[in-house]
Amino acid sequence: MPDPTTDVIQGTLDMLILKTLSLEPMHGFGIARRIEQISRGVFKVNPGSLLTAFQRLERAGWLDSEWRQTNNSRRAKFYSLTRSGHKQLELETYDWARRISAVARLLRTEG
Amino acid sequence: MSLWRQISRGLRVLINRTAADNDLSEEVQHYLEQSTAAHLSRGLSPGEARRAARLELGNVTTVREQVRASGWENLLPTLFADLRFATRQLHANPGFTAVTILTLALGIGATTAIFSAINPILLQSLPYPDADRIMMISDFGINGSRLDVTFHTYRELSERSRSFQAMAVMKPWQPTMTGADQPDRLDGQRVSAEYFHVLGESPAVGRDFDPSDDLLNGPRIVILSDTLWKRRFSGDRTIVGRQITLDDNLYTVIGVMPRTFENVLAPSAELWSPLQYDTRNIISVQTREWGHHLRMVARLRPGVTGEQAKGEFATIAHSPVKEFPRPPWASLKQGLIVNSLQHDVTADVRPALLAALAAVTLVLLIACVNVTNLLLARSAQRRGEFAVRAALGAGRMRMLRQLLTETLLLSTLGGALAMVVAEFGVRALVALSPPGLPRVGAIRIDGAVFAFAFITATLVGLVVGLIPALHASRTDPSSGLQQGSRRTAGGHQWTRRALVVSEVALALVLLVRAGLLLRSIERLFGVPPGFDPSHLLTMEVQETGHRFDDDSVRYRFLDQALEVVLQVPGVKSAAFTTLLPLSGDTDVYGVEFEGDNNSIAADAAFRYAVTPGYCEEMGIPLRRGRMLDQHDMAGASVAVLISESLAKRRFPGREPIGQRLRMGPDIDRADRPWYTIVGVVGDVKQMSLAVSESDAVYITTTHWAWVDSVQSLVVRVRGDAAALAPAIRNAIWSVDKDQPIVRVATMDDLLAASAAERRFALVIFEAFALAALVLAAAGIYGVLSGSVTERTREIGVRSALGATPASILVMVLRQGITLTAVGVAIGLAGAVAASQAIAAMLFGISRLDPLTYLGVIGMLLGVSAIACWIPASRAARVDPATTLRAE
Numbered sequence: 002m003p004d005p006t007t008d009v010i011q012g013t014l015d016m017l018i019l020k021t022l023s024l025e026p027m028h029g030f031g032i033a034r035r036i037e038q039i040s041r042g043v044f045k046v047n048p049g050s051l052l053t054a055f056q057r058l059e060r061a062g063w064l065d066s067e068w069r070q071t072n073n074s075r076r077a078k079f080y081s082l083t084r085s086g087h088k089q090l091e092l093e094t095y096d097w098a099r100r101i102s103a104v105a106r107l108l109r110t111e112g
Numbered sequence: 113m114s115l116w117r118q119i120s121r122g123l124r125v126l127i128n129r130t131a132a133d134n135d136l137s138e139e140v141q142h143y144l145e146q147s148t149a150a151h152l153s154r155g156l157s158p159g160e161a162r163r164a165a166r167l168e169l170g171n172v173t174t175v176r177e178q179v180r181a182s183g184w185e186n187l188l189p190t191l192f193a194d195l196r197f198a199t200r201q202l203h204a205n206p207g208f209t210a211v212t213i214l215t216l217a218l219g220i221g222a223t224t225a226i227f228s229a230i231n232p233i234l235l236q237s238l239p240y241p242d243a244d245r246i247m248m249i250s251d252f253g254i255n256g257s258r259l260d261v262t263f264h265t266y267r268e269l270s271e272r273s274r275s276f277q278a279m280a281v282m283k284p285w286q287p288t289m290t291g292a293d294q295p296d297r298l299d300g301q302r303v304s305a306e307y308f309h310v311l312g313e314s315p316a317v318g319r320d321f322d323p324s325d326d327l328l329n330g331p332r333i334v335i336l337s338d339t340l341w342k343r344r345f346s347g348d349r350t351i352v353g354r355q356i357t358l359d360d361n362l363y364t365v366i367g368v369m370p371r372t373f374e375n376v377l378a379p380s381a382e383l384w385s386p387l388q389y390d391t392r393n394i395i396s397v398q399t400r401e402w403g404h405h406l407r408m409v410a411r412l413r414p415g416v417t418g419e420q421a422k423g424e425f426a427t428i429a430h431s432p433v434k435e436f437p438r439p440p441w442a443s444l445k446q447g448l449i450v451n452s453l454q455h456d457v458t459a460d461v462r463p464a465l466l467a468a469l470a471a472v473t474l475v476l477l478i479a480c481v482n483v484t485n486l487l488l489a490r491s492a493q494r495r496g497e498f499a500v501r502a503a504l505g506a507g508r509m510r511m512l513r514q515l516l517t518e519t520l521l522l523s524t525l526g527g528a529l530a531m532v533v534a535e536f537g538v539r540a541l542v543a544l545s546p547p548g549l550p551r552v553g554a555i556r557i558d559g560a561v562f563a564f565a566f567i568t569a570t571l572v573g574l575v576v577g578l579i580p581a582l583h584a585s586r587t588d589p590s591s592g593l594q595q596g597s598r599r600t601a602g603g604h605q606w607t608r609r610a611l612v613v614s615e616v617a618l619a620l621v622l623l624v625r626a627g628l629l630l631r632s633i634e635r636l637f638g639v640p641p642g643f644d645p646s647h648l649l650t651m652e653v654q655e656t657g658h659r660f661d662d663d664s665v666r667y668r669f670l671d672q673a674l675e676v677v678l679q680v681p682g683v684k685s686a687a688f689t690t691l692l693p694l695s696g697d698t699d700v701y702g703v704e705f706e707g708d709n710n711s712i713a714a715d716a717a718f719r720y721a722v723t724p725g726y727c728e729e730m731g732i733p734l735r736r737g738r739m740l741d742q743h744d745m746a747g748a749s750v751a752v753l754i755s756e757s758l759a760k761r762r763f764p765g766r767e768p769i770g771q772r773l774r775m776g777p778d779i780d781r782a783d784r785p786w787y788t789i790v791g792v793v794g795d796v797k798q799m800s801l802a803v804s805e806s807d808a809v810y811i812t813t814t815h816w817a818w819v820d821s822v823q824s825l826v827v828r829v830r831g832d833a834a835a836l837a838p839a840i841r842n843a844i845w846s847v848d849k850d851q852p853i854v855r856v857a858t859m860d861d862l863l864a865a866s867a868a869e870r871r872f873a874l875v876i877f878e879a880f881a882l883a884a885l886v887l888a889a890a891g892i893y894g895v896l897s898g899s900v901t902e903r904t905r906e907i908g909v910r911s912a913l914g915a916t917p918a919s920i921l922v923m924v925l926r927q928g929i930t931l932t933a934v935g936v937a938i939g940l941a942g943a944v945a946a947s948q949a950i951a952a953m954l955f956g957i958s959r960l961d962p963l964t965y966l967g968v969i970g971m972l973l974g975v976s977a978i979a980c981w982i983p984a985s986r987a988a989r990v991d992p993a994t995t996l997r998a999e
Contacts, residue, residue, distance in 0.1 A: 045122040048140075048143055049178040049179070052136075052140070052143075057182060073141065077139075078135070
């Protein structure tokens with residue numbers, strides 16, 4: 002039996018979206034698939050949460066969106082990172098690293 | 113930036129919801145297609161791929177709803193839906209809605225009206241720049257009371273003190289303006305040069321007073337108020353430099369104050385002229401410059417506190433210097449009183465206003481309790497509805513929100529109507545306001561008052577809505593849906609009873625206050641004024657102009673005036689006096705008795721310079737000796753009457769008749785004759801019925817050192833006193849048409865006005881107490897009536913089992929009276945505690961006056977019995993057959 006997929010850790014979805022979009026503009030499904038692929042199927046993104054997160058991030062000024070033609074000539078909503086989105090990503094990455102190392106230290110001492 | 117994005121995106125959605133919805137649907141659809149394609153590429157059949165994609169995405173509608181719900185704009189449609197629903201609910205129950213809105217409107221409106229008075233008087237600072245730096249300064253009088261300062265005290269302080277940047281003294285001035293159609297007596301002030309500078313104001317047109325204007329025999333100049341300028345000179349800007357006639361003298365107008373200038377020190381003053389007192393002659397003490405008759409106001413230097421100024425004044429007061437010699441009556445031995453202007457202006461009315469605020473808060477509380485009760489009763493009727501909603505999946509928060517929307521809508525409507533109530537309230541307040549109420553012109557509904565009403569309405573909506581909403585949203589769907597659940601009285605009955613009890617308690621507190629004030633007024637008007645006030649008409653006659661420079665002309669004018677007035681049909685008798693009892697004026701002079709050791713008068717008394725026959729006409733009783741008569745004229749030896757109280761104090765156990773005294777300007781002057789006491793008359797209330805200071809000396813007009821230019825005419829008439837006023841006025845004008853006649857009033861009017869402050873408080877408390885009583889009665893009625901409706905079946909069963917209508921009546925009545933009795937017991941404790949606050953406003957009764965308390969309790973029980981009677985008799989009429997068959 003393969004490892005079970007898990008839901009994205011609470012509070013990290015925003016960071017994962019920002020990280021994914023820092024490479025190139027993408028549409029919703031693309032982002033979801035990229036997160037699943039890169040995490041090697043550990044994370045499974047709930048579409049409802051994903052779309053809600055887009056709206057939230059866009060209103061916070063971190064994402065821009067525009068309707069574009071895809072390669073198979075369908076209209077899709079593409080999201081891209083704004084400048085303040087980049088800054089936010091840096092901030093969240095730093096914060097995350099700090100937490101992770103703190104948790105790691107704790108686990109080491111406990112072990 | 114992001115806030116702007118939040119708002120703009122939200123607005124975009126609101127403006128074009130279809131487009132936003134289409135966008136979202138398309139995005140979701142695209143997601144689904146991509147997902148399906150991905151599954152296809154993994155080798156699933158088209159059908160399986162679609163199924164898998166759908167499974168992953170979940171319910172498309174749910175996803176859409178989830179995304180939509182995350183924006184703030186989605187609260188609006190639900191809010192509108194709630195409002196629509198609430199409106200329908202209220203519309204469907206017009207009786208409930210009307211009663212609730214009216215109750216709230218009364219409570220909020222009354223509170224708002226009182227706030228509109230409290231805000232400018234107690235809360236706002238006075239309408240001057242840095243108003244907190246303006247101080248009032250006064251000397252100490254007898255028993256630590258406040259005394260106006262003398263001119264030379266003011267001069268010494270302004271020379272020696274360093275705490276103030278400007279100081280000024282002022283006194284009232286009532287010049288008569290002639291030259292136009294009718295003689296016009298104006299209210300004004302004589303002020304020292306820096307008066308406006310102290311207040312931080314300056315004329316809008318023309319110039320301010322200059323120190324060189326304020327010298328003895330200086331130029332005759334005036335500054336006008338904006339209202340006088342507009343009224344008499346139609347706002348003509350060329351008025352500056354022109355001359356007007358005041359008291360037969362030409363005065364040059366040098367300026368006009370701005371429209372916004374509010375003169376709290378003399379609200380009715382319309383023109384100002386320099387004081388022009390003599391600064392040099394400080395040695396002679398019999399001058400007006402050494403008389404205590406000037407009010408003093410000063411502006412602190414920036415950074416100097418009132419305490420520091422007090423300290424400096426104490427030092428100055430206790431270290432006289434030889435440049436400023438002081439007579440014994442202005443020795444400053446006790447120091448000086450320094451108060452902020454704000455305190456000075458508001459100190460007298462503060463207790464009454466705070467008492468009114470407390471009372472209106474109680475009324476608002478009672479109104480809130482009543483509305484809470486009504487809402488509880490309604491939610492009891494709506495249990496089924498709530499249960500259905502809960503059963504259909506409405507969350508508790510969602511139901512709370514909807515119920516609060518309903519009460520907020522009610523309170524907003526109530527608040528809107530409250531503005532109408534407040535507008536009437538404010539008009540009534542201003543109309544009833546006693547003369548001592550400062551800043552009456554600033555009492556109106558402005559932005560601050562409006563904001564207050566709005567906030568009060570919102571808070572009230574939340575407060576009254578919360579308990580019923582919590583009750584209702586707790587409904588257990590299964591029990592709520594059962595038919596039979598209506599048979600048992602719910603737990604909220606307890607809440608409702610507690611609310612009624614508190615309502616009764618609050619009403620009792622208010623009723624006791626109103627009762628105490630009412631009894632005080634009764635007592636007050638029971639006090640004999642010392643004369644017969646019925647059928648008395650009074651008016652003030654002024655002799656102005658240079659033709660009266662010679663005293664004999666004044667005597668002739670007074671004689672002729674009396675003669676023509678006596679010929680007016682309906683007039684029985686008439687006399688002039690310089691001081692009219694209960695007019696609010698005082699006129700006190702020092703009294704020196706023959707044989708007193710000290711050269712300075714140790715005594716003081718009211719001076720009445722009267723025409724012979726005054727005491728007989730007023731009905732002041734003669735106790736000993738004789739009255740003044742026609743023989744006590746210039747040339748004869750000076751005869752005076754003294755009041756009983758003065759006789760008792762000065763001549764205990766001795767014969768006062770034949771003793772001699774001198775008064776005011778004649779004190780210690782060998783060239784002036786002693787006055788012989790020829791009679792003792794009864795005491796008269798001069799200041800008000802409540803003040804028993806009545807030491808008085810009566811002397812004839814011709815014997816006094818001068819003839820006062822302002823005389824009060826007192827006329828005893830047959831029939832209605834007010835009706836004769838025009839005829840009497842015309843009679844006087846037939847002697848001299850240029851003499852202004854003002855303050856025409858019957859003695860009954862003056863009596864009523866002398867108690868104006870108490871009456872003002874009484875009217876407010878009576879109105880509030882009445883409102884409280886009605887609301888409390890409505891509350892009792894509501895609870896009992898609701899309880900009878902809920903217990904109809906139980907009552908039916910009881911009567912089927914043999915209970916008589918009478919016993920059921922008694923049962924329900926007992927329930928209501930018990931509630932009232934508990935409320936009365938709690939309220940009594942509160943009333944006793946609260947009565948301390950109005951002790952100062954009472955007269956002649958204790959704040960624990962048993963009669964008042966018993967009367968109020970009796971009234972409250974009586975009213976509650978009536979309120980209980982209606983539901984009780986309905987219960988007694990319940991027909992067991994109908995009730996039981998209805999099941």
